[in-house]
Amino acid sequence: MASDPAMTEAIKTPRRSQAERTAAMRARLIDAAVVCLNRLGYSATTLATIAEEAGVSRGGMLHQFPSKVDLMLAVVAFASGYDERPQAPRALNDDGDKRAQFIDQTDTVWRAQTTPAVMAKLEIMVAARSDPQLADQLPAMFNAIEARRRSFMIDFAREIGVDDAEAIESMVTLHMAAMRGLSLEMLLTDDPARIERAYGLLKRYKEDLVDRLMAEAAAKKASA
Template identity: 50%
Template sequence: MASKTLPKDNTVKTAKPPRKTQAERSAATRKILLDAAIKCLFEHGYGTTTTILVAEMAGVSRGAMLHQFPSKADLMSFVVEAVFEDEVRQYGKLLKGIDDPRERLLAYPMAVWKLHSRPAGVAVMEIFQGSRSDHALARKLKQTQAKIDKFAVASLESEFPHGVSIPLLQLIVGVARGLAVSQLIAPTARSAKEPMELFQDLLRAGMEAHLLRADTKGKKK
């Protein structure tokens, strides 16, 4: 009796992906919690945002949350730092190719407004607003803000070698933040893009009339 030949197994065996390190798993969990915290802050505000709600939204256990962020202040401080790091990259993209100091300054309002209007930008504004009554968070943010300010000053010095008007920059950021907030509390209103474009036109007119400068070169003391 002839022996039967067994069919060949043509199944392709795929190699298992390498096991993630503890650091990689931790980073992945923090990213999930970051996204959930931003979503929660954007949709519900600082007062309603709790570590329990963020953990539920992220789909992680309470224990996993506490392992990464023992307190709400720790989580909120992390959100501010992470969003700032992303904003640095986004500013680079939005202002890419604009090397002239004057034109770069004129491009800032729209860039600031776009970033502050994002859920991440709104989340950070919610956090800073909440820190007014949260002393633990205020202490955490003081350290974070110091690092951000140091980086911002260094960046401005490299972008504007002759110096830049700090009050003018404060005005730009204030207008952009204000329009971002007004758009949030009045979502049925028209987009804030047109007011931002008008503000840019006013800045340009002020520079052309020599009432405003992109830098402080030659500024009278």
């Protein structure tokens, strides 16, 4: 007796759970929103344009994101790694490697600044100036994301012997503000190498600061 192709395919491909289908739909809409924000800008990006880009019905989209602001906040969370995706554990090596990893965190963030998702996030951040609903909700998410970023780097700094949390907090704040500004300028400049040189100076500042803080911490420990 010949097998039913549809039955065979169903056996090969297990049916996804409702949670999996929901996650896939949300990811599809977030991806479409990123495309529209980069192509059209915030004002011209509407729920209708996003639904069309994603190839889903408006009703299907509204079931996941009842408003434009809801979807914009989801884009910000996605671009910041603040969504439901599992976080990969950071490898821990000897002290020398930890210092290099601490310094290289800046490279990781800088490389992300020109990705479509992060550029879309910057578009949303700027738009908060003229969208009252976005301005009402975005700051809480932004501040939570940045607080987590600072906490991560403060904890990481302790692994290389630096306990000056205030200095690390200021460093992270300066670096993030500077990199956002440089990435925006990258959109307009006719000399991207100049931007990269400016970033290199920012990273050298971090190296000098970290080495000074490590030396101060070591001296304090030796005199204790």
